[in-house]
Amino acid sequence: MTERLFEGADWDFHTLQRITDACEEVALKDLGLDVYPNQIEVITAEQMLDAYSSVGMPLFYKHWSFGKHFAYHEASYRKGLMGLAYEIVINSSPCISYLMEENTATMQTLVIAHAAFGHNHFFKNNYLFKQWTDAEGILDYLDFAKNYVMQCEERYGRVEVERTLDAAHALMSHGIDRYPGKKKLDLREEEKRAGRRRQHEEEVFNDLWRTVPKGASKTRSAISLERRRKLLGLPQENLLYFLEKSAPRLAPWQRELLRIVRHIAQYFYPQSQTKVMNEGTATYVHYRIMTQLHQQGRISDGNFLEFLGSHTNVVFQPEFDDQRFSGFNPYALGFAMMQDIERIVTNPEDEDHEWFPDIAGKNDVMGVLRDVWANYRDESFIAQFLSPKLMRHFRMFHLHDDPEERAGIRVDAIHDDRGFRRVRRELARQHDVGYIDANIEVVDVDLSGDRRLILHHRVIKGSQLNETDAKRVLQHLADLWTYDVALIEVDAQDKVLREYVVSPRPITAAA
């Protein structure tokens, strides 16, 4: 029998090293994972709270909203309303995993297997992360962002910087490129470029240029409508990008701030699209590793039982009429699907051959899973791999709630032959970020006219914007644009449902 990794609940740094080595062996040899180098950091509960409030990043620029989140988390933690996460893991190279010092040795093993190998593999191999994030550059970029924001505060005043960041944060979820095409983000290069831009601006600055008389501006007719829109890259759904490039009166540093917020939003975009897969992967990996270690006799029966306890809690899925229900638990759904794929690959039933001809009975579990992890996001993953067996297992059903319908909420499909495909399609749709977020685009702006910015919100299924919030966000948008902004909500038939017009506040217009 191999030696135990640890006994009881205590651990020290040698134990952690042994645990990591053991996990690594299983992860790389048995599961064939491909990971970034790991960095494991042990932190206290307070530091965990700190990390929470700056979106889990080890360094971040300063902003009051993070203080708010800290106070909020701290208050609920103190009152015992909220436990702390066991771990935070950062998509960077080296991949940083935070472990809490309060965890028992078993928990540390679970967390290392989960974060340092499960999430890590997913970050490194999933196409969305490859396409949109730069694991090598992110920490340097955040460092740059932090310093840049600090410098701006020194130069232009905290209030000004805060106002710009507030506005940028309000638009953050609309500061994302959803479709690739542009080249991969290189944050280090980005950082250098920002430095060069600034330097260039400073070198060529000459106050005399201000006094040069301006030529007569082009008349309205000089530029055709089509050409104008093309020049501005319209329609544009990345509002932050549009403002950064085209807002007429922003100072260069403000554009840089928008850019920073936009890059960070983009960095987190893949995470929001892969919650089920990411957690499913990590949970599946930790389950495999822990089981393996237990079979090898490196974890005692008692410790393994402790692990099973936590694992079961994590993958618990309350039913819809349960007090605790708050939607699908990504851990539960993800893990169940990964296990189900394993079943289909090794031990398929007739039904599975029919539904999954490509993978049923293929017998190479890890090969199939690695391929799935690399090439799907939640929406396509569910649409492709949610099996009838699992739908029956979860007893899924599809509800359609039309406020106009007096009889109540209609059950549209259930887990039967007629319903499988519809339930699956609907569940996949619920995990499509492009579908969940409001579809808002800049459609036109008259640069030679009144410079009013026109945005469209394409309303889906009658779901309009929350009015109070929409007005506040538009106010931020108008402040950055410094001219009127109009948002028009239109339905699929181009019928106008509601229209907002907001003028910039004078204080920023004067700036």
Next chain:
Amino acid sequence: MHIIDRRLNPGGKSLENRQRFLRRAKSLVQGAVKKTSQERDIKDVLEGGEVTIPLDGMHEPRFRREGGTRDMVLPGNKKFVEGDYLQRSGQGSAKDSGPGEGDSEDAFRFVLSRDEFVDLFLDDLELPDLAKRKIAQTESEGIQRAGYTTSGSPANISVSRTVKLALARRIALKRPSKEEIEELEAAIAACTDEDERVELVARLEKLKAKTKRIPFIDPLDIRYRAYEKVPRPVAQAVMFCLMDVSGSMSEHMKDLAKRFYMLLYVFLKRRYKHVEIVFIRHTDRAEEVDEQTFFYGPASGGTLVSSALQAMNEIVRERFNPSDWNIYAAQASDGDNSYSDGELTGLLLTEKILPICQFFAYLEVGEAGGSAFDLSDSSLWTLYDRLRSSGAPLSMRKVSERSEIFPVFHDLFQRRETSQEKAAP
């Protein structure tokens, strides 16, 4: 693979963000602080603690969709078949779990430190800046013993404590004593039987090895004497609260006075590490009482202001030597005084009280609304006004509404400063 211990890194990374949040939420927090402080005793007003802030005052807006038709896939269907209808509000129906609902944030309790609390409390008054030049920083730091620590400078090693711990450890781990070894060596020397000798030698070797393993003094035993800095008040302050509690003083008037004293106390507490409060209430005779009795005790009778001044003078003579103490006094009254007492009061003030006081404030409190209050000056007001115009360092104000307390307090300090500046050139 790196494993790093970050626990020793300074925590509180969020402190700066927290402060920014506080600054941002200042008006909200300030309102909460004021509300909290109204419910407290004078001394407790400095405690800091929890205040409740509505979170939506600090809302971060986003474009959010709501309403419309909703589709959802849920787990746990036990009885429904396609085409069934669920009642919207009935039992067993899906509760509102659609996206964008129920995510409003409630008010949450924000824990303020003592300093944050007082800062916010005073900030509104703009007091500290106003009076900074007035009252110099008057404290120094002393050093006192604070037990033992496991780290420190060699000069601070506590030999006795270290030896004691070493001894305890040696006993606990059963380190062989010198006598034991000597005894054994003697036994070996005296031994004749070869077998026994071998056994004894082995035992000796074992003991010696153990001696080596368990050192006489281990780094673990070493203790250092620890010191800590403590503020040593070189100057201290005493605040006299003088209040007329004769029948004419209503609850409202007492409340006004209490607020004024509270401010004065907080203000002094900022300047001095050590502030004493003396509550003197008077009718036609004066007595020193505790805070409860002062503000809430029933008392009635005629009015003799001089009795309070007399009492204060005596207490000062007994307990607060003016060369050691900074003396502050605030008098609250509705202004009624016996006609015959005027002269004595004036004399006591100019001769005894004002020369030893840093600051003497007279607060004339009136009923809410206070229209009659403005008609004619009270006897006390007339008297003090006369004294003031003849150059006595008196500050006086009339108050009839709660909201006037802050500005009046502010004003009192400012006025004193300008009068001094006037006197200076």
